[in-house]
Amino acid sequence: xxxHNFYAGPSIMSQYTxxxxxxxxxxxxxxxxxxxEVSHRSKEFQAVMDExxxxxxxxxxxxxxxxxxxxGGGASxxxxxxxxxxxxxxxxxxxxxxxxHKAIKEAKLFGEVDVVASSEDRNYNYIPRDFVVPGDADYFxxxxxxxxxxxxxxxxxxxxxxxxxxxxxxxxxxxxxVSKYDIIYAxxxxxxxxxxxxxxxxxxxxxxxxxxPIPTMLNYKTHTAKGSMFNTPPVLPIFSALQTLKYYKEMxxxxxxxxxxxxxxxxxxxxxxxxxxxEATVPSHDDRSIMxxxxxxxxxxxxxxxxxxxxxxxxxxxGIKGHRSVGGFRAxxxxxxxxxxxxxxxxxxxxxQDKH
Ligand SMILES: *Cc1c(COP(=O)(O)O)cnc(C)c1O
Numbered sequence: 587x588x589x590h591n592f593y594a595g596p597s598i599m600s601q602y603t604x605x606x607x608x609x610x611x612x613x614x615x616x617x618x619x620x621x622x623e624v625s626h627r628s629k630e631f632q633a634v635m636d637e638x639x640x641x642x643x644x645x646x647x648x649x650x651x652x653x654x655x656x657x658g659g660g661a662s663x664x665x666x667x668x669x670x671x672x673x674x675x676x677x678x679x680x681x682x683x684x685x686x687h688k689a690i691k692e693a694k695l696f697g698e699v700d701v702v703a704s705s706e707d708r709n710y711n712y713i714p715r716d717f718v719v720p721g722d723a724d725y726f727x728x729x730x731x732x733x734x735x736x737x738x739x740x741x742x743x744x745x746x747x748x749x750x751x752x753x754x755x756x757x758x759x760x761x762x763x764v765s766k767y768d769i770i771y772a773x774x775x776x777x778x779x780x781x782x783x784x785x786x787x788x789x790x791x792x793x794x795x796x797x798x799p800i801p802t803m804l805n806y807k808t809h810t811a812k813g814s815m816f817n818t819p820p821v822l823p824i825f826s827a828l829q830t831l832k833y834y835k836e837m838x839x840x841x842x843x844x845x846x847x848x849x850x851x852x853x854x855x856x857x858x859x860x861x862x863x864x865e866a867t868v869p870s871h872d873d874r875s876i877m878x879x880x881x882x883x884x885x886x887x888x889x890x891x892x893x894x895x896x897x898x899x900x901x902x903x904x905g906i907k908g909h910r911s912v913g914g915f916r917a918x919x920x921x922x923x924x925x926x927x928x929x930x931x932x933x934x935x936x937x938x939q940d941k942h
Contacts, residue, residue: 590927592917593905594733594878595755596775600922602836603779603829610825621825626818634828635814641831645840646757648764648787653810655786656824661754661773664784665689668727668750668769669696670804671796678702678719678747680728683710683735684911685752689727702726709912710735713873719745725768731756733776734909736866736880736916737873742766748792756877757785758834758921760844768792769806774823776877777920778830783823834921843921850919850928851876857932863887863939867912882914887942894938901934903927 591598607621614621615630624631639654648654657663665688669677673696681687681704693699700723703714710732719726725748731738733755740760743749748768757772764770768789775781786806793807802808808816834843855874858866858881867880883891891914898906908914917931 587902590901590903590930591905591923592903592919592927592931594776594909594916594918595773596781597777597905597918597920598922599780599826600830600833602833603826603922606829607780607822607826611822614825621822624821626815626821631821631825632815634825635819638824638828638831639814641828641835642785642787645831645834646762646764646787651790652764653786653788653790653806653814655788655806655809655814656774656783656819656827657786657809657814658782658784658820660781660784661685661752661771662688664752664769664771664786665692666695667804667806668725668771669693670798670800671806672725672748672750672768672792673697674724674796676700676720676723678723678726680704680714680717680726681706682713682729682737682739683732685733685754686727686729689729689752693727697724705737710737711868711873712870713737713739719747721746723747725750727751729754731875731877733875733878733918734916735912736868736875736878738875738877740876755918755920756875758840758843759847759877761840774827776918777922779823779827781823782820783827785827830922846925847876847919847921850923850925851879853925853928853932854879854917854919857935861935861939863890863942864935867914877919879917879919880908880912880914881917882908882912890938890942894935897938898931898934901930903931903934906931 610621642654676698678700679690703717726745727750729752742763750769754773755776770787772785774783868874906915908916
């Protein structure tokens, strides 16, 4: 049976990425060797790295003065690397959920953290709007898309200080004004590649100004000085990332990806909002994520949750169990997910509703 993959991460990848990666595992760039066994210093892999960095710059229209890195450690390592490199005395953070919270925890190891606003009071089901970023903060950090709760900030904010964003789960789903940011980071496993690489876009002029000693591997400058090849990079995920980036370009670039993502999300939210038995967990349409759609059974139907999971599974739908801190269901609609899969889910919801 055809599977419809709604996992939140690691998550669906394009068939283009999967097939080209499989081919390269057998024979990489006509070297007669597997991508798993070539030197990262070989000219063939250097070409992969160069092209992947160039395509990130092209697709996201990254201006001059920025570096593109692919490092290990996941987005979670960036929670510590960002303050290690940028936090002198005080940083401002927006608390919109578990990932933001984890970033705040690490920042507190390096200085004062001003949490400018939080949506914890309603289990993070909205985006706080009225907050002020203090002008004396070293930077402001926020999470663009809250993977667990299904909320998203789709407008690049204007702040009086350096801007840092965790874009792990919505990068490449909308145009970004990179010039507003000093650091953007994203774990690869949502919209880019298999787990193991983290994409980082960093502005050159925010680096090298910290008095505190920074361990070599945690210093962005170490990596920007060596073109992201200071040590052995995650070769296979970077190869796959390049395939995804080529596929994105082929599809028409970021605006086209956004158009498709908006259409998928609109269809699913419409099905939820018009349903008798399901309801969305994020009330405000402005705050709803187009990548992770969270919904539950209305209280009077709550007992049917398990039945719906089984019914959905019988239709080939996988990965829609909600995160334990929200419950219910979460359908992740990353770039590689076709509209057809949304249609299958919507149809399953309707059929299930008709039976109850
Ligand atoms: C998945 C996720 C992370 C964690 O990424 P790791 O690569 O597992 O460290 C951090 N932030 C957001 C927004 C995420 O969705």
